[in-house]
Amino acid sequence: MSALKILGRAGSINVRKVLWTCLELGLSFEREERDWRSPDFLALNPNGMMPVLLDGADFVLWESNTICRYLAHRQGRADLLPSTPRERARVERWMDWQATELNNSWRYAFMSLVRQSPAHQDAELLRAGIEGWNRHMTLLDAQLQSTGTFVVGPEFTLADVVLGLSTHRWRAAPMDKPELPALEAFYQRLCQRPAFMAQGPGAGP
Known part of the structure; x- marks a missing residue:
């Protein structure tokens, strides 16, 4: 699967949700600091909030709980997020x-x-x-x-x-x-x- 990049401060509780989920899933990822006020970041998330997930070159996702759900489903982990x-x-x-x-x-x-x-x-x-x-x-x-x-x-x-x-x-x-x-x-x-x-x-x- 494509490489994951997580944009956000390491100390943010919402970023940490996503990092913890990645660790539980055994996923490789990069975390990168970004200025939330920059035009480049606002083009990814117009709310100006972190984290933002980049999954490859063509998929951008924001909202931390949604990112966690996406990653669990992406990996087929019905133990973390049931399918029924x-x-x-x-x-x-x-x-x-x-x-x-x-x-x-x-x-x-x-x-x-x-x-x-x-x-x-x-x-x-x-x-x-x-x-x-x-x-x-x-x-x-x-x-x-x-x-x-x-x-x-x-x-x-x-x-x-x-x-x-x-x-x-x-x-x-x-x-x-x-x-x-x-x-x-x-x-x-x-x-x-x-x-x-x-x-x-x-x-x-």
Whole structure:
């Protein structure tokens, strides 16, 4: 198959999803930094967001969760992304939840506490952000209590890739958190995977 190129910063959580997926799939790839404001990059992704995947000379793809799905399907890995409609939907439901509900819940608190952005220091917005982030992680903990292992069941899937990095970010944030034993057990299971160690603890919050 053609060579893969991933455009994006190594520390970006969305880039790391794609890098982790590539490692799980055993794919060879290059990662390249690009200026997201440059005309050349905007011609690839008019949103000005990373990552962007280049698969050969004629295929460009953006949106990190979509890239992960594409790569799993490209490699025929139905263990990571099932081919049957109901099983696939169970995985994609949690991937979409991560990209919409969960991501939106942590953005303000992360920018305030970890990035220390001057524009994100309103005390009331920070309090609400921490509360919302913890609430969403509590929902994930309840799901993991019901499955006992990974996000959708006993087998590791792409849902665990995207939510594993979200869990790593939450654990690293310097804020008060509830005790979530199922979530902690999930995190420790992920730590047994070399690809997660490279793109989670080994790559930053």
